[in-house]
Amino acid sequence: MATFVLIHGSWHGGWCFDEVRRLLEAEGHEVIAPDLPGMGGNEEELGAVTLEGWGNFTVEQCRKASQSPVVLAGHSRGGLVVTQAAESDPQAMDAIVYICAMMMPSGMSRAEFKAMEESNPAFDALIQPTAGGHGTVITGEHPERVFAQLSPAELVEPAMQRLVAEPHGPRSTRLYPTPERWGSLPRTYIECTEDRTIPISSQRRMQAMSPGAKVVTLDADHSPFLSRPRELADALIEAASR
Numbered sequence: 252m253a254t255f256v257l258i259h260g261s262w263h264g265g266w267c268f269d270e271v272r273r274l275l276e277a278e279g280h281e282v283i284a285p286d287l288p289g290m291g292g293n294e295e296e297l298g299a300v301t302l303e304g305w306g307n308f309t310v311e312q313c314r315k316a317s318q319s320p321v322v323l324a325g326h327s328r329g330g331l332v333v334t335q336a337a338e339s340d341p342q343a344m345d346a347i348v349y350i351c352a353m354m355m356p357s358g359m360s361r362a363e364f365k366a367m368e369e370s371n372p373a374f375d376a377l378i379q380p381t382a383g384g385h386g387t388v389i390t391g392e393h394p395e396r397v398f399a400q401l402s403p404a405e406l407v408e409p410a411m412q413r414l415v416a417e418p419h420g421p422r423s424t425r426l427y428p429t430p431e432r433w434g435s436l437p438r439t440y441i442e443c444t445e446d447r448t449i450p451i452s453s454q455r456r457m458q459a460m461s462p463g464a465k466v467v468t469l470d471a472d473h474s475p476f477l478s479r480p481r482e483l484a485d486a487l488i489e490a491a492s493r
Contacts, residue, residue, distance in 0.1 A: 253491035254281040254316035256344070258309060260327025260352070261422075262389050262414040264290060267326070270406075271476050274484040280491075281318045287332070291415030294383035300418035302426075306335030313343040320345035322491045325352050327449065327473065328417075331361055334426050338433040347436050348490045349464070350483065351443040351473055356460045357429070361422040368453050373397050386416045397447045402477035410477065428461075439490040440464040441475070441483065448473040465493065 255275055257268045265284035272282040288308055289300035309332050313321050323344040325333035330352025337347050353361050377391035394414070395407045402410075428434065442454045458464060467486045471479040 252279040252281065252318045253488070254283065254313075254318045254321045255487055255491070256309065256312050256316070256321065256323045257282065257284040258323070258325040258329035258332045259284070259287065260325075260329045261387075261417045263326075264413065264415070266413060267410065267474070268476050270480040271484050271487070274480060275487065278488070280488070281316060283312050283315060285312055289418050292386075292418075294381060294385045297381065297416060297418045298383070298385035298420070300420055302331060302335050302421040302424040303339075305332045305421060306339050309333070309336040310340045310343045313340075320491050322346045322348060322487060324348035324350055324487060324490075326350040326476070327352050328361065328422065330354050331421055331424075331426065334428050334433060337436055338426070338428045341432045341435050344436065346439070346490050346493055347433075348439045348441060348487060350441045350475060351446050351449055351454060351471075352440075353449070354440060354457045354461050354464070355426045355428075356457075357427050358425055359460075360425045363425070364453075364457070365422075367456075369450070371448075371450070374448055380419075381416055384419070386418050388416050389414045397473070399472050399474040399477055400447060401445055401472040402474050406477045407474075410474070434463070437490070437493040438464040439467060439486070439493070441467045441469060441486050443469050443471040443473060443475055445471060446473045465490075 264286040
């Protein structure tokens with residue numbers, strides 16, 4: 252049986268994987284789905300968050316695993332954290348997975364990639380900076396139309412109410428993954444064709460910029476843990492078998 256360390260994306264928490272956790276644990280796997288430090292914090296706490304710190308925190312979560320192989324998976328912005336952790340200590344995990352996630356090539360930040368993408372006004376309209384500028388919050392109307400338009404309403408409504416402030420620093424930090432460390436791990440990219448947050452065109456552009464991942468395609472929105480939990484769990488289990 253495997254251990255799955257699941258890293259949430261922007262404004263979310265480990266709670267977003269609850270249904271996937273249930274499915275994986277029912278099959279005997281271990282699931283570790285933490286809230287990243289600083290999420291939802293005050294300006295000082297948001298400003299203190301670094302991508303390196305998140306990467307180190309994630310490596311420690313992988314080291315807590317009681318079952319192997321250890322699969323480290325990140326959703327959306329969580330992909331930055333996965334890359335950082337894998338480059339920091341590739342021996343702490345056995346495989347990495349990107350779930351419609353940011354998979355940056357060496358020398359690029361999330362913010363720099365964002366500048367290369369096509370405009371996404373519906374997504375951009377949801378986001379406002381915090382009062383001190385150290386983070387962002389979701390204040391726009393109907394975020395579910397961008398984050399989870401295919402997901403069950405009874406799951407989406409409480410999920411949208413749990414969104415919290417996101418630290419700004421990690422998205423502006425350049426990553427420097429190397430073939431010798433990050434590139435030494437089996438890698439899976441789970442692309443979501445109906446994603447309105449990171450459109451499929453952007454997901455496939457990242458795949459082309461960092462080739463080598465096994466690609467799994469889901470007919471899902473940006474929240475496959477809500478819209479396609481069984482398919483997502485199956486893809487994670489398949490990644491563990493690599």
